[in-house]
Amino acid sequence: MQNYGMVRRDVVVRIERLIGARVESYMPVVDGYTAAMRLLCSTTRTRFFAKIGTTPLTCQCLRREMHVYNCISGAFMPLETALPWAALALDLPPPGMRRGV
Numbered sequence: 001m002q003n004y005g006m007v008r009r010d011v012v013v014r015i016e017r018l019i020g021a022r023v024e025s026y027m028p029v030v031d032g033y034t035a036a037m038r039l040l041c042s043t044t045r046t047r048f049f050a051k052i053g054t055t056p057l058t059c060q061c062l063r064r065e066m067h068v069y070n071c072i073s074g075a076f077m078p079l080e081t082a083l084p085w086a087a088l089a090l091d092l093p094p095p096g097m098r099r100g101v
Contacts, residue, residue, distance in 0.1 A: 007039065015041060015050055026050075034058050 012023050021043040029038035029049070037052040053059030069077075 007037075011037070011052060015039075019043070019048070021045065034061060036062060 007026060007028070012026065016023050023041050024043055026039045026041045029040055032038055034057075035054050036058040037054050039050045039052070041048055041050055051062060051065075053062045
């Protein structure tokens with residue numbers, strides 16, 4: 001696997017389970033307004049963007065984002081919406097952090 005930057009293996013495994021394919025490479029995307037982890041991932045068949053909640057707040061925000069995207073439609077929406085939206089909200093609090101703490 002080719003990668004740029006350190007991403008925990010369990011994150012990659014969870015993404016692979018959601019999309020049903022092996023992630024061949026990933027590259028962190030270092031932009032955005034929240035603490036969410038952003039990755040540009042590639043499989044042998046496609047490339048996709050994954051946004052992962054890293055705190056309880058970013059997980060909640062990503063769930064809202066998924067809800068909004070599921071409520072709107074139109075030619076202006078990206079084709080990538082065919083990928084599982086659940087990939088956007090992998091609940092990934094930092095190691096040792098539990099919900100409600």
